[in-house]
Structure formats: C-alpha cells, structure tokens
Amino acid sequence: MLIAVDAAGGENAPREIVKGAIKAAQDYGVDIALVGNKAVLHVLAGRDIKKLNLKIFEAKDIIAPNEHPMRAVKTKPNSSIVIGTNLVRDGVASAFVSAGNTGAVVCSGLLSLGRVKGIERPALGSFLDITPSTPTLLIDAVANADCRPSHLLQFANLGSTYVKHLLDIEEPRVRLLNTGEEEGKGNRLMQESYDLLKRSGLNFIGNIEGQDISNRTADVIVTDGFTGNIVLKTIEGIGDSFINSLRQVGRVFSTAYHLRGRDLLKDLGLGSWAKKMDYREYGGACLVGINGNIIVAHGRSQAKAIRNAIGLAKQTVDRDICRIIREGNHDKTNSSD
Amino acid sequence: MLIAVDAAGGENAPREIVKGAIKAAQDYGVDIALVGNKAVLHVLAGRDIKKLNLKIFEAKDIIAPNEHPMRAVKTKPNSSIVIGTNLVRDGVASAFVSAGNTGAVVCSGLLSLGRVKGIERPALGSFLDITPSTPTLLIDAVANADCRPSHLLQFANLGSTYVKHLLDIEEPRVRLLNTGEEEGKGNRLMQESYDLLKRSGLNFIGNIEGQDISNRTADVIVTDGFTGNIVLKTIEGIGDSFINSLRQVGRVFSTAYHLRGRDLLKDLGLGSWAKKMDYREYGGACLVGINGNIIVAHGRSQAKAIRNAIGLAKQTVDRDICRIIREGNHDKTNSSD
Numbered sequence: 001m002l003i004a005v006d007a008a009g010g011e012n013a014p015r016e017i018v019k020g021a022i023k024a025a026q027d028y029g030v031d032i033a034l035v036g037n038k039a040v041l042h043v044l045a046g047r048d049i050k051k052l053n054l055k056i057f058e059a060k061d062i063i064a065p066n067e068h069p070m071r072a073v074k075t076k077p078n079s080s081i082v083i084g085t086n087l088v089r090d091g092v093a094s095a096f097v098s099a100g101n102t103g104a105v106v107c108s109g110l111l112s113l114g115r116v117k118g119i120e121r122p123a124l125g126s127f128l129d130i131t132p133s134t135p136t137l138l139i140d141a142v143a144n145a146d147c148r149p150s151h152l153l154q155f156a157n158l159g160s161t162y163v164k165h166l167l168d169i170e171e172p173r174v175r176l177l178n179t180g181e182e183e184g185k186g187n188r189l190m191q192e193s194y195d196l197l198k199r200s201g202l203n204f205i206g207n208i209e210g211q212d213i214s215n216r217t218a219d220v221i222v223t224d225g226f227t228g229n230i231v232l233k234t235i236e237g238i239g240d241s242f243i244n245s246l247r248q249v250g251r252v253f254s255t256a257y258h259l260r261g262r263d264l265l266k267d268l269g270l271g272s273w274a275k276k277m278d279y280r281e282y283g284g285a286c287l288v289g290i291n292g293n294i295i296v297a298h299g300r301s302q303a304k305a306i307r308n309a310i311g312l313a314k315q316t317v318d319r320d321i322c323r324i325i326r327e328g329n330h331d332k333t334n335s336s337d
Numbered sequence: 338m339l340i341a342v343d344a345a346g347g348e349n350a351p352r353e354i355v356k357g358a359i360k361a362a363q364d365y366g367v368d369i370a371l372v373g374n375k376a377v378l379h380v381l382a383g384r385d386i387k388k389l390n391l392k393i394f395e396a397k398d399i400i401a402p403n404e405h406p407m408r409a410v411k412t413k414p415n416s417s418i419v420i421g422t423n424l425v426r427d428g429v430a431s432a433f434v435s436a437g438n439t440g441a442v443v444c445s446g447l448l449s450l451g452r453v454k455g456i457e458r459p460a461l462g463s464f465l466d467i468t469p470s471t472p473t474l475l476i477d478a479v480a481n482a483d484c485r486p487s488h489l490l491q492f493a494n495l496g497s498t499y500v501k502h503l504l505d506i507e508e509p510r511v512r513l514l515n516t517g518e519e520e521g522k523g524n525r526l527m528q529e530s531y532d533l534l535k536r537s538g539l540n541f542i543g544n545i546e547g548q549d550i551s552n553r554t555a556d557v558i559v560t561d562g563f564t565g566n567i568v569l570k571t572i573e574g575i576g577d578s579f580i581n582s583l584r585q586v587g588r589v590f591s592t593a594y595h596l597r598g599r600d601l602l603k604d605l606g607l608g609s610w611a612k613k614m615d616y617r618e619y620g621g622a623c624l625v626g627i628n629g630n631i632i633v634a635h636g637r638s639q640a641k642a643i644r645n646a647i648g649l650a651k652q653t654v655d656r657d658i659c660r661i662i663r664e665g666n667h668d669k670t671n672s673s674d
Contacts, residue, residue: 066519146524179566182403187483187563210570214578226524227564229516231571233547238575241551 002055003313004093007036008062008080009100011300017099018044020306025052027307028314033093035059035080059083062100065299069103073111081105085112088292095293095313097284099301105294106142106287113292118329121147122289123155123225124296125162126232127312128213136218137163138177140225141232141285147224149192152176153200158288159220160202161328165319172219175208177227182207189224197222284309286316293322339392340650341430344373345399345417346437348637354436355381357643362389364644365651370430372396372417396420399437402636406440410448418442422449425629432630432650434621436638442631443479443624450629455666458484459626460492460562461633462499463569464649465550473555474500475514477562478569478622484561486529489513490537495625496557497539498665502656509556512545514564519544526561534559621646623653630659 005021007014014036021032022045033055034041041056048054059080063072073082081100085108087093098105106122115122123140139159140147156174163172176194178186183194185207197204208218210231223231284305287294293316297309316322342358344351351373358369359382370392371378378393385391396417400409410419418437422445424430435442443459452459460477476496477484493511500509513531515523520531522544534541545555547568560568621634621642630653634646653659 146526177567179563179570187561190563210567210572211574211577213571214574224524226516226527227567230514230547230564231567233516234550234568234571235547235575237548237551238572238579240548242575242579 001314001317002031002033002093003310003317004033004035004057004084004087004096005306005310006080006084006096006098006100006105007034007041008059009098009105009299010297011065011099012302013099014040014044016302017306019303020301021054021310022048022052023303023307024310024314025054028311030310030314031055032310033057033087035084035087057083057087063104065101067101067104069101069107072101072104073107079104081108082112085109085292085294088294089113094317095295097295097297097306097309097313099297099299099306099309102142102296102299105296109287109290109292109294113290113294116289116291116326116329119154119158119289121145121151121154122287123158124228124285125159125288126228126285128221128232128235134167134169134216134219136213136216136221138213138221138223138228138232139288140223141228142225145225147189147226149189149196152189152193152222152224153196154289156197156200156202156204156220156222157329158325159222161325162286162288162321163219165321165324166315167219169219171203173217174202174204174220174222175206175218176204177213177221177223177231178207178209180207181209193222284312286312288321288325291322291326293317338651338654339368339370339430340647340654341370341372341394341421341424341433342643342647343417343421343433343435343437343442344371344378345396346435346442346636347634348402348436349639350436351377351381353639354643356640357638358391358647359385359389360640360644361647361651362391365648367647367651368392369647370394370424372421372424394420394424400441402438404438404441406438406444409438409441410444416441418445419449422446422629422631425631426450431654432632434632434634434643434646434650436634436636436643436646439479439633439636442633446624446627446629446631450627450631453626453628453663453666456491456495456626458482458488458491459624460495461565461622462496462625463565463622465558465569465572471504471506471553471556473550473553473558475550475558475560475565475569476625477560478565479562479624482562484526484563486526486533489526489530489559489561490533491626493534493537493539493541493557493559494666495662496559498662499623499625499658500556502658502661503652504556506556508540510554511539511541511557511559512543512555513541514550514558514560514568515544515546517544518546530559621649623649625658625662628659628663630654 007017025032035057038058061076061079063079084096088096089112124142125137125139127135139155160172178190284295284297295309295313344354362369372394375395398413398416400416421433425433426449461479462474462476464472474496476492497509515527621632624631632646632650
C-alpha cells in the first residue's frame with residue numbers, strides 16, 4: 001500500500017511532515033510517497049529513503065494556507081496538493097494525506113476524484129478524541145457553504161458507514177448537534193434535518209447539545225460544516241488554554257515541591273489528557289463521499305499527528321471504506337429511484 | 338435598589354438561590370425580593386429576612402426547564418418567572434435574575450417589558466470568562482430561530498453599547514464569529530453580516546475563529562443564537578471534562594506524594610482556572626434590547642453564580658444601560674429614517 005503525503009503543506013512542513021512519514025513507514029509498514037521539493041526532501045529523509053524505500057514526487061508549487069482554494073487548485077497544477085490527489089486518481093497511491101490548505105485539498109479531491117454517485121456534497125469527518133474510549137466522529141467540518149437538510153442526511157449516512165466499518169460498531173449511534181435535546185429545537189435547518197434523520201433507517205437517537213459532545217453518547221455527531229468548523233476550533237482553543245495552564249502548573253509545582261526535572265504532567269496522570277486536547281497530536285479527518293481516500297491533517301500538525309493521520313489513511317484503505325460507501329450509496333440511489 | 342430573584346428556577350432551587358441572594362445582599366448592599374413558595378422561602382431565609390430586609394413574593398406556579406416557553410408563560414401567570422418580570426415592568430424591582438427556563442424568561446421579558454424601539458429581536462449576551470483579564474461578551478445565545486444579517490448588526494450594536502458602559506471600554510472591539518479570518522468566509526449569513534458590520538460605524542475589526550475565542554482579541558463576539566448557544570455549551574462541556582480530570586489528578590497526586598488533606602488544586606494554582614471553566618460559578622447573561630433589566634443565570638447555578646448574577650444585575654442597573662440603549666437606539670432609528 002502506497003500512501004502519498006503532502007510534504008509541503010502545513011505550518012511545520014517539510015521537516016515535521018517527513019519525520020511523521022518516516023515514523024509511519026516504520027510503525028505501520030506502509031510505503032510512503034513524499035510530494036514536495038525533491039532536493040529538500042532528499043536532504044531531510046537522507047538514508048531513510050533507501051532503508052524504507054520512500055518514493056519522492058517533485059511538486060514545484062505550494063498552495064499557501066490563505067489562498068482561495070478553487071482558484072489555487074486550478075492555477076497550480078504542479079502544487080503538492082494537486083499532484084498528491086492525482087496520484088490517488090491515477091491509482092499510483094491508495095490515499096493522500098495533507099496538512100495543507102483544507103479548502104484546496106477538498107477542491108482538488110472533488111475535481112480530481114469526483115463525488116460518489118448520489119452524494120451532493122462530500123464531508124469532512126473529524127474524530128473527537130477528548131475523553132478516553134473510542135472517539136466520536138463529527139461530520140461535517142467543511143465550512144464554505146450553506147447546507148440543506150438533505151446534505152445533513154447524507155453526512156449522517158456517510159459518517160455512519162465510515163464509523164461502522166472503521167471501528168467495527170454495528171449500529172453507530174447518530175445524533176444531531178442542536179440547541180436542545182427535544183424534537184423541534186434549533187433553527188429551521190436542524191428541525192427539518194431531524195425529521196429526515198428520524199425516517200432515515202439509521203440508528204438516529206436524537207439531538208445532542210454542545211455540553212455533551214465529549215460525553216461519548218454518540219458515535220456520529222451530524223452538523224452543518226459552518227457549525228462543525230466553529231465547534232472543532234473552539235475545542236481546539238480551549239485545549240490550548242488548558243495545556244498552557246498545565247505547563248504553568250508544572251513550573252509552579254516543581255518549584256513548590258522541589259521536584260525539578262521530573263515529568264510532572266506525566267506523574268500527575270495529566271499527560272494523556274493534555275495530549276488528547278492537543279490537536280498537534282490529532283490523527284486527521286477523512287474526506288468522505290469522494291471516489292478516493294483523502295485524509296486532512298491539522299495545519300499545525302507535528303510529526304506525531306502526521307504519523308497518526310497516515311495510520312488513519314491506512315486503516316481507511318484496509319477497510320475498503322471508499323468502495324463500501326460507493327456500493328452502498330449506489331444501491332440506495334438505485335432503490336430509491 | 339430592589340432586585341427580584343427567581344427562587345424557583347434552576348436545578349438547585351430554592352436552596353442555592355436563597356443562599357446566593359443572601360450573599361449578594363450582604364456583599365453588594367442591594368435589596369432582594371425572592372419570588373417563589375412563600376412558606377419554603379421563610380424557612381430557608383430564616384432570620385436573614387429581617388436582618389437583610391428581604392422581600393418575599395408568592396409564586397404558586399413553576400415553569401419546568403423543558404416546558405414550551407411561550408405556552409408556559411401564557412398559561413402560568415402565577416409562575417415565578419412571570420411574576421418576576423412583572424415586578425420589573427411595574428417598577429417594583431430594578432432587575433430580575435432567573436436560573437429558570439431560559440426560553441420562558443426571554444418570552445416573559447418580551448411580553449411583559451417589550452422590545453426597545455427599533456430592535457427586531459432582543460439578544461442574550463454572555464460573558465466568557467475563560468482567561469484572566471476582562472471578559473469577552475458573546476452575543477447572541479438565544480437559540481430559537483433563524484437570524485438575518487440585520488439581526489446580527491443589532492446584536493453587535495447592543496453588545497457594543499452594553500460592554501462600553503458596563504466595563505468602561507471606550508471603543509469595544511467587535512468581531513464576527515466565523516470560519517476564517519478573511520472577508521468572504523463563512524455561510525451566507527456571515528458574509529452578509531460582515532458587510533453590514535463593516536459599514537456600521539462600530540469598531541468592527543473582522544472575523545474571529547473558534548480557536549481564538551479565549552484569546553482576548555475581542556470585547557464583543559457577534560454570532561447568531563444557534564451558533565452562540567452551541568459554542569457556549571461546548572465550552573461548558575470541555576470545562577466539565579477538565580474539572581473532572583483535575584479532581585482525578587488531585588487524588589492521584591495526594592496518593593503519590595503523601596500530601597493527603599491539602600487543597601491540591603489550589604496549591605497547584607489551578608483552582609482559579611477550574612473555577613473560570615465552571616459555569617456553576619458564572620455570573621449570568623444579560624438579555625439586552627428589551628425595556629428592563631433581565632439577567633439569565635445558568636440552570637445549574639449554585640449560590641456563588643447566583644450571587645455573581647445579582648452583582649451583574651446591580652452593575653447593569655447602576656450604569657443605567659437599559660436607558661442608554663433605548664435612547665441611543667431611538668436616536669439611531671430617527672436619524673436613519
């Protein structure tokens with residue numbers, strides 16, 4: 001299995017990307033194709049290229065984080081993002097992982113791979129891994145347009161299928177992110193989406209409120225991309241505040257108790273919590289509903305997050321989820337026609 | 338100054354409400370009118386009634402947290418919420434504080450006190466007090482209907498005026514909660530609201546993303562009630578997880594370091610952070626844009642949050658913000674006509 005990795009995307013590219021990719025090759029035994037500046041990648045990957053049989057694809061262009069996604073994708077065919085998605089389209093790579101401009105990755109995925117038949121809009125499913133135990137999938141987090149209830153129904157179907165086959169959950173519990181638990185709550189979009197979800201045949205168990213997101217009472221949380229994006233980033237920001245507090249505490253603590261040099265967060269059992277809140281450690285989000293495997297990593301990803309995102313890509317390929325979605329949706333499209 | 342307090346609303350009513358009201362009477366020197374079951378309140382308040390000159394108003398009915406707001410307000414004229422808002426309408430009380438059914442408080446405030454001329458929809462402004470330094474106002478968090486761009490412009494005006502006069506900030510920095518910093522980001526509502534805000538004459542300094550909510554780069558964060566409600570509750574949920582983790586840590590820590598019996602969170606300097614994240618400590622949110630002062634406290638409020646909410650009510654009355662909004666808006670309505 002060859003996984004293409006955007007070595008030019010993200011705040012910590014290319015160094016952390018290369019580090020994470022090498023770690024993934026070692027840990028998961030996958031073949032890696034690095035996409036970026038060939039000369040630089042040769043220096044960074046060094047003798048690991050031969051040892052791990054890394055492939056390197058030259059990408060002369062970079063799409064910056066703030067570039068207009070569609071325009072950038074159309075005018076930069078030699079960017080790492082476009083080349084990476086094309087490797088998937090051409091069957092060279094089984095998946096593409098990028099921490100670059102999310103909008104551009106989505107656009108490039110759409111243009112190059114196309115939507116699954118019957119899907120109006122692909123969705124970004126992000127795993128929330130705040131508490132221990134299995135994570136919850138928040139879908140959608142692509143934030144560029146208004147949603148209709150039919151989109152949310154499709155997000156629910158996509159998310160449910162993804163989680164079912166990735167995590168072996170027989171009937172994923174689907175909830176709708178809303179302002180109250182009762183039916184009839186929320187804005188018009190959510191009220192109408194609730195009605196559709198109730199009749200969907202999915203294991204839809206009602207609304208979920210913001211305070212319960214981390215309570216593990218849902219396997220899939222469905223929302224529109226605007227709300228999803230804001231909620232994800234809010235969690236991110238609070239996580240940052242939390243981690244900063246913990247670091248301060250570490251210093252205060254070592255001074256007060258003369259324990260300098262110990263890993264206090266670890267001693268305190270807070271290390272894993274801090275890590276879970278730190279999106280630099282996240283595994284990435286999957287773009288579902290297109291004909292190919294694309295994993296979007298956080299722009300601030302460091303080596304470990306890239307390694308984890310490649311792990312998620314491998315699992316997504318292993319479980320053949322893209323084919324399952326395509327066939328499942330094809331059946332549904334036919335039978336409902 | 339007499340402040341009416343809903344002694345029947347919220348998860349911890351009436352005991353914690355009475356405790357908080359007594360504390361507020363002592364700390365702020367305000368007169369308190371408790372609204373609820375007279376017999377019970379006499380038992381709970383005991384000799385403080387005489388000592389602090391507490392007033393008690395009988396309310397035979399209670400509006401439950403999940404009752405349909407408008408229906409409940411219309412069919413329960415003897416509920417603590419309706420009686421409390423009527424005390425403000427009749428000039429008996431200067432403000433009303435309630436931890437009861439938020440929707441019902443908003444409806445009752447609207448029906449009883451009416452909207453300020455020119456305001457289409459009143460808004461709930463909640464202070465986010467996650468980090469030290471002065472708090473940020475998130476407006477709106479009333480979650481029952483779809484917003485138009487003109488609503489968001491009004492929320493911005495209301496929030497800006499409120500913060501300016503409550504916190505003595507000359508030109509409050511207003512930002513729009515959105516999915517990216519650049520103009521043109523977000524859904525249609527946010528794109529059109531951005532245009533209106535740019536031309537508003539307010540100190541509008543652009544979009545703010547979720548991860549920056551706690552960064553103190555805005556004095557007023559404007560959003561629609563749906564998004565505001567979900568963001569507030571998400572912060573709440575993460576705060577809960579955080580506090581639970583800290584408690585666990587406290588236990589692990591005392592066992593590991595043989596420090597049983599010490600207030601470890603306090604020792605660690607995390608106590609204040611935990612408190613800031615704990616909405617049981619919050620001071621409440623102000624319903625702005627109606628002809629009277631209504632403070633909504635969290636349904637899970639304990640004594641301290643009620644005390645703080647009464648403090649916010651006192652400050653709102655002291656600063657005469659309701660009149661300022663009315664006159665300011667009246668001027669604006671006239672001049673723009």
